Every structure is written in structure tokens, then in C-alpha cells.
Amino acid sequence: MNYLAQRSINSGVNMSGIGNIGNITSPADAASTFNQIISTSIGLMTVIAIIWFTFVFLTGAYSIMSSGGEKGAYETAQKKIRTGLIGLVAVIAGVFLLDFAGWIFGFGAGDILNPGNWIINIGI
């Protein structure tokens, strides 16, 4: 015999999304998935930045070759390569700079890199 509170209420269907990120069974899973999506976007942007840097570097090198001792063209190409290099370092450093900013503002270790956890924590 079941008491009222023991009755399991079955909605009839198990709702889920599509694909791997749709297979979420708990709030903890949801937070993890949310973090993963952000990580993947950061990874994608890094890939694009690396490919773009390759082209910037090569076209800059080509400009140096074809500058033929001309001061202005040489300096423009040099500037192009330098800014590209700085940008690449900045893209790779991005996640760590965010973590560093979190450290400065007194977040716990890695807390600022865990937005999924914040959503869990703002629940009542």
C-alpha cells in the first residue's frame, strides 16, 4: 500500500534535448554543460585566432620581402606582425587573465571560471 506522499507522479514522457548536450538529468549536469559550451566557444575562438594569426604573419612576412628596403612599407609590415603576435598571446592568455581578475577581486580558486556554479548558487 502506498501513502499519498509516496506516489510517484509520472508525466508520461522523459523530456530531453537533442544530442549530447540535451542529455541532462540533474542541475549539476546542466551547470557542467553550460560551462562546457562556454569552453567550447573559447576553444573555437582560439582556433580561429591561430589560423588568422598564421595568415597575418605570412602576409606580413611577404610585405617585408616585397618592401625592397622601402622604409614605410617595411615598418608597416613589422607593425602588422607585432600586433598579430601580441593578439595571439592575448587570446591564449584570455582565460588566465579572467582567472587573475577573479583572484584580484577575491573569488575563490577558479570560481570566476565556473558560471554554471553561480546559477546553482543563486537558487533559493
Place this chain on the structure above:
Amino acid sequence: MNTITNSLVQPLIKLHDILVPEVYAAAPVNNPILGPNLQALNGVSFIQGLVKVSVTGGLIVGVLVFFFNLLVGGITYISSGGDKGKTEMARGKLTNAVIGIVVMFLIFAVVILTGDILGTDLLLIDITVLQVK
């Protein structure tokens, strides 16, 4: 009575466990493109490593530039053929290269000495004072 209380409380405890996880650790956001060594770093250790690598990289580039300046200076000297101006130029290049590399490798001595005079360690800047607590 006891079973009724239990049967009422148990689902509530379960619900509480689901909604308010006690110890919860989602994998933090990272950059999956970076290698495992780089991913293991946190913000502070990354910046420490970046400063270290920049200094070492600067020293290596400096050594390479010194090497090539020495080479070019030597070749200019050889090919000057007694020409007064060219000999002067080659000599200037060689002395500048030597002065440059001596200064470059004295940088740590200078920094440590200056820090000593000022009564502080310039190589050990305490960034914890930046932290908002």
C-alpha cells in the same frame, strides 16, 4: 505515525538533495585548445610563467642578435681592406655588440643591487597587495 512522518519527510529530503547539492563541483571553464600543462595553470601562475618566459626569451633573442652582429662586424672588418672608414665602422659594431651583451647579462646584477640599495627585493614583487579582500 512514524512511517507516515518518514514517508512525508523522505521525499522532501530527496527533493532538497536534488535542488541544493551540498558539495558540487562542475568542471570550470577552460580553453580546450591549450595543452594539458597550460590548462593546469591558474591565472596567477600563468602570469608568473609568462613573465619568466618573456625574460628568458628576451635573453635568447639578445644572444642571437649579438651572435649575428659579431658575425657581420667580423665580416665587415675582414672585407674593409684597410679602408679607414670601414674599419672604424666594423670596430664600432663589434664594441657595441660586446657592450650590449655585457649589459644584458648584468641586468639581474643591476636589478638586485638597486633593490638592495632601495631596501627591497625587486625580483620578488608581492602581488597579493593587489587582491581585494
